[in-house]
Amino acid sequence: MHWVKISCILCMFGCFKDFRPSEPFVTDYLTDWKHFNPEEVNRDIFPVSTYSYLATLIIVFLVTDFVRYKPVIILCGLSGIITFFMIVFGETILTFQILEFFYGLYLSTEVAYYTYIYAKVDKSHYQEVTSHTKAAILFGRSMSAIVAQLTTSFSLLNYHQLNYLTISANIFATIWAFFLPSVKQSMYFHRASISDDEQSKESFDYQSNEPPKYRCIDIYTSKMPLLRKIKNAYALLWKHFLQAYTDYRVVKWSIWWALATCGYLQIISYIQLLWQDAVTKGDMIYNGAVDFLYALIGAGIVFCVGKMKLNWSLIGDVTLSIFSFLEGTILVVASYNYNIWFLYVGYIIFGVIYHTMVTVASFEVAKYISEDSYGLIFGINMFFALLVQSLLTFVVVNKLTLSIRQQFFVYGNYFVVLAVIYFLMGVLNLVQHYRSGKVFRLWINDDDNSLPTTRNTSSSSDVISSKTKHNGS
Template structure:
């Protein structure tokens, strides 16, 4: 099957891309004898640059990805990873590592092409399967990099500096592998396959004018005794295509975010992702405060456990048929409360094993609930909007993260434990918001006289199918005016 072959090629890229064993010990590497940065330099001067770079490049990369048809951006993803880890190996100063973090932000933003390429290459009936494949490949790459990092460090086969060579090699392989991806002839917005009659007529008229203009120019050249080939590129066709693409983008955006359920789940998705990215970025600095000098560090093993447990949990949560319409708000508030309380506890704890355990549980909760959010949002949007909603939610997550970084790290300059106290409080505020929304939802449900059931009934499934049918029938067409 051709779609399976394409999925396997893309998944190999994802596996190589996320095979980064050096990341499990990156903070210890930067503050160790290889680079000799202080914890304050890593916390305040180096790591925040990646957040700002990720935000600054995401929307631009998202639009360019659709325009150039995915594959060039996937290759750019691999190349930016190669540049990042090559500079990590050679870099010595804070300025150089700030440039490194810029390229790392580009590396992260270009991942949008990896997650959306497959939708332009396979039939819609395979979307669920190939989505699972791409996510599984990433988790597999992360789990393998974690165990390799831990084994090589524990048995002193490689030091933290040498792990970067493995990561660099994996990114080089990913870049080479990306060259074998089949080219994409269509995309969601700029290169759609469906062409209306008006488009066709417009194209025929344009071709006539181009041909007429070309013949006239050629005649003039012959008269001057100079016969030369004329290549004329029509800006009108590109302009029309761009205008239609942005019109369709805007229609999909309005269609998605004017739906209350999409907006509700997307807000949690964006705000929770902000907190998750902040915790993941700075957790190793917190671990350092609890490690006794000379003790073995198990960061790689923690990353391995985190990826495996997360993969299993995400796989099974997709099979649970709960009534998320009724229970979603309260579920989000409960898990946000757990995450917030856990982060507050971690900000005071000096037990490294408790810190490791808390990080794994926090990450598993986030990935579980963001998976629920993603398939709940998918019920009420058109399939063409998947990439757009993913990009918009990620953009708002990064915007919030940048503001949080600017205030907490670069303005107030809080130490790492104070930062995690703020992150815990952030999730508690999120808890209060969704408790209120959950109470309102339950009250409205009871007033409507509907049955209070936890598991999704056949009526709920029919409603979900009906919603998807309505969305499909109301997909906006290209603006040909």
């Protein structure tokens, strides 16, 4: 199947999967319709999805590669359907804790959606299809937000009825997933070709710098034993892991990525409780409009940043420090502020900053890792983000049982500490740059050879024959 058709089907799935108009008002739905108090929502219900997301992510990532993506994409849609059906019919805390487990699974299975393109589409189309899928997600979120706001503001639908729109969209997305073409090869367990060295050694020699000689062998028709597939997959996983995280530039950007993502996930999980604490009974709620503006503004700024040729190797640490400090300041002030409009605007600014800088972190990390290991490294970064988030949730929410405003004060200081760390790293980087005698240039050119280039020590040409990579195009 042509890559454009694949992209269209994948985008349709992503768009409808993220069309969830019930989410901007989920906290109000739980408290007003299901009659849970805010403390139960904060401490007993919401934390379960965080732990579930963490527990299932790595397992799902490996299973995704093993079963070749499509079944996990379908599972993503099914888990969403189960989640929102249970929201409609659930009444007890236990029921909602179970549905939060499925919601965590719903989030973790998204890894199949984001990595499917790397196994099915040729490398020459990676950037195009990646932009298409991200745009589809963003479009689905923005449309669901504005639909939610308009239907509730004009009393066309209530919070309960919005769930039926969400369920319908997820059912439609799951149906679209069945039209995705099956994947005959994957990154680790079902490779299209293997080397002569691998055949003789039965594993990848990830300590050797010598490129082996390759011959095309169709693994899925050569009946390779399962144990050997697992062994080879593990060896390649470990090789990509070492090559990525022994590079200090990858480590530096990945640490910020993981820690900032942890804070971001915590904020979007509990922000509605803070908004609810700032409004009085009967006030109009504009959560959907805020989500719409946040998605729209974020998309525009992220698109512009992707076109800017800045010398991130020079100014990256300082930029991360400045924006992390701004995020921390917004959260600290929000923890004391009862003006709902300030909280709305602060949330938009916070989210736009995060998405802008995490985009920078993504393409900076991508410069120094193998193309084949994008999904692995991004997945590992996400795993560490969830690990820290789970620890933060366990301490702040479950053990210390802080109020929602006290929680946001802690999260604000979390970002301030992150800002201080990267400020010190930035100063050290600038001093080293000055001592090396290099010119301070904030902008770079495409033909600038003095700057670091992409690390391709383990690109797909090292492990896959390019002649067999065109699968189904």
